[in-house]
Amino acid sequence: MSDGRTAMTPSQERPAHSFNGYLALLLGLAMVVFVVWRIISFNLYGPSAIGGVMVVLAAVVALLIMPGFFMIQPNTSAVITLFGAYRGTDRTAGLRWVWPWMIRRKVSVRAHNLHSEKVKINDLRGNPIEMACNVVWRVRDTAQAVFDVDDYKEFVNIQIDAGLRTVGSRHPYDDIEEGEVTLRSNGEQINHELRVELNDRLAAAGIHVDEAGLTHLAYAPEIAGAMLRRQQAEAVIAARAKLVMGAVSMVDMALAKLSQDQIVELDDERRAAMVSNLMVVLCGEREVNPVVNAGTLYQ
Numbered sequence: 001m002s003d004g005r006t007a008m009t010p011s012q013e014r015p016a017h018s019f020n021g022y023l024a025l026l027l028g029l030a031m032v033v034f035v036v037w038r039i040i041s042f043n044l045y046g047p048s049a050i051g052g053v054m055v056v057l058a059a060v061v062a063l064l065i066m067p068g069f070f071m072i073q074p075n076t077s078a079v080i081t082l083f084g085a086y087r088g089t090d091r092t093a094g095l096r097w098v099w100p101w102m103i104r105r106k107v108s109v110r111a112h113n114l115h116s117e118k119v120k121i122n123d124l125r126g127n128p129i130e131m132a133c134n135v136v137w138r139v140r141d142t143a144q145a146v147f148d149v150d151d152y153k154e155f156v157n158i159q160i161d162a163g164l165r166t167v168g169s170r171h172p173y174d175d176i177e178e179g180e181v182t183l184r185s186n187g188e189q190i191n192h193e194l195r196v197e198l199n200d201r202l203a204a205a206g207i208h209v210d211e212a213g214l215t216h217l218a219y220a221p222e223i224a225g226a227m228l229r230r231q232q233a234e235a236v237i238a239a240r241a242k243l244v245m246g247a248v249s250m251v252d253m254a255l256a257k258l259s260q261d262q263i264v265e266l267d268d269e270r271r272a273a274m275v276s277n278l279m280v281v282l283c284g285e286r287e288v289n290p291v292v293n294a295g296t297l298y299q
Contacts, residue, residue: 010204011143016080016088021069021095028065031058067100075110077139079146089142107142111210114160120220121165123183124172128220131168131183133194134213135160141206149205159201167194173219183217190214 038055071094072078078090081103090096091109098104118132137156139145145152167190168183175182183190195212202209 011086011141011147011206013141013143013206014088016078016090016098018078018080018090018092019097021071021097024065024068024097025095028062031062031065034058035062064100065097068097068102070096070098070104072096072106075108077107077109077142079105079107079142081105086143086147105146107139107145109139109142111136111138112156114156115215116157116160116164118216119161119164119168121168123168124170127173129168129173129183130216130218130220131164131214132216133160133164134211134215135198135209136211137198137202137207137209139206140208144204144206152205152207155205156202156207160198163194163197163201167197173217183214187214 035055035058038058070078072090072092074093076093078096080087080090080098082099082101087102089107090098090104114135114137116133116135118130120128120130123129135156139152149155170193171181171183171186171190173183175185181189191213194214195209198209198212
């Protein structure tokens with residue numbers, strides 16, 4: 001059932017019918033030369049009715065030709081309208097000519113590089129973070145860029161901000177649970193997701209995003225100190241875990257070597273004591289002071 005609203009039909013770029021400006025320039029110059037020559041002839045030989053009509057027609061043609069010139073630089077286009085109706089887009093570089101009552105609007109189709117402002121958003125866990133990105137975009141469809149949005153450059157700025165907020169809120173900043181896609185650790189995946197999101201948002205304006213990537217990612221200042229301490233604690237825990245695993249491996253290797261070479265036979269109690277001493281030596285942060293046993297193994 002229809003709700004009474006009509007969906008907007010997107011505009012579509014099509015080639016414009018324009019003419020070679022150099023040929024039109026030669027024709028205009030020829031009309032000007034003809035008018036000047038006829039004026040000189042009037043002064044020398046006197047006026048004539050036919051000559052007067054020809055001068056008027058040549059002057060009118062010259063006046064119609066001269067305002068119709070426009071120049072198109074490489075990677076630039078001209079959107080042409082006639083009395084408000086879209087008549088096509090001219091992408092041919094060089095001097096071009098159309099009828100003077102046709103309006104020409106220049107639109108650059110070159111690549112634009114935009115660095116966004118820092119925005120504060122909440123990540124998936126609700127932590128406030130700051131993000132910024134760099135986007136390379138270009139106009140793909142000039143008709144959509146000119147007619148389907150009010151100001152396509154402002155539209156790009158607003159949609160980049162909105163897309164950055166959307167992608168940032170989908171993922172946590174850092175990895176607490178194993179296997180999570182995070183903003184800090186999965187840069188390539190986040191950049192790809194951001195580019196896809198921006199292309200979806202900017203398609204209505206005929207804009208295509210070639211590249212998009214995060215240039216700034218940090219916790220907001222109000223929680224940065226607490227999060228830094230958490231990261232430091234996680235780093236210490238990871239280092240400790242690796243140190244303990246290495247120490248256990250070395251103790252196991254030492255006990256196996258003693259038993260294999262039959263250097264000394266240890267009962268369970270002495271084996272436990274040796275393991276304890278070795279773990280203290282290997283995992284301790286301070287320098288160890290050895291104690292020399294001058295008696296027997298059991299005294």
